[in-house]
Amino acid sequence: MKLVTRAQWGARPWREPNGSIPYAGPRKGTKCHYLGTPYTFGPHDTCPAYVRKLQASHMDVNGWSDIGYSFVVCEHGYVFEGRGLVRRNSANGNVPLNEAHYAVAALLGASGSTHPTDAQLNGMRDAIDYCRTHGPAGPEIKGHRDGYPTACPGDVLYAWVQQGAPRPTPTPAADRRRLDEEMM
Structure with a gap:
């Protein structure tokens, strides 16, 4: 896993x-998120500046005590530490939902760059596995919309979640092409 700590990305x-606020007990698993706003790969x-912008x-704007997510994954597959494994997230909709699942977000837009790269899907899977191995996360992998009325994590990422969040077949050349095309 290509982990970027809070200090490395310049978190407030x-x-x-x-x-x-620490979690009160083990989590059932993880919930996947996307930005829900326009986003274009770069x-x-x-990426660190964008994660700082998201935290701000x-x-x-939201009045939260920190970035809402446990982890954020950029299109290059790097996993940015948000609230991490110990501090309860605020992204899943309400306190019971936040307590039940870690929140792993993809830097992925509702418009612009809407299809995750293979590197990003691998980073998402790395974060999910990290939550299972190092935090008390159970086997559930769900989308934000599971249990809360929202379009998050978008149709493309949600389809991946419904397939069990599989690791993609390695295609770094295809990822580079997709990133290049979406930056044009």
Whole structure:
């Protein structure tokens, strides 16, 4: 897993006390998310800035104590640590839903770049497996829309979730082409 820690992406400190609320017990699994806004793939050096922008929006616009997700995965397959394994997320809809599942988000848009790259799907799977191995996450893999009325994680990512979130067949050349085409 290509993990990018909070310090490495330049995260702001979370607000106390809500930003440090630990999970009360084990999670049933993970819920997958997307941005739900326009997003266009770019070079990897722009990804940390976008995650900082996302955190600022969650904190300054939504009034949350931190970025809402446990982990965020860019189109290049890097897994950015959000609230991580210990601190309860705020992305799944309400406290019981947030308590039940980790929240793993793809930098993927409702328009623009709407189809995840193979690297991104592998990163999503890495994050899910990391939650299972290092956090008390059970086997469930669901979309945000499972249990909360939303279009998230979008139809394309949701279809992948419904297939059991399989690892894609390695095609790095196809990923490079898709990234190049969507940046044009």
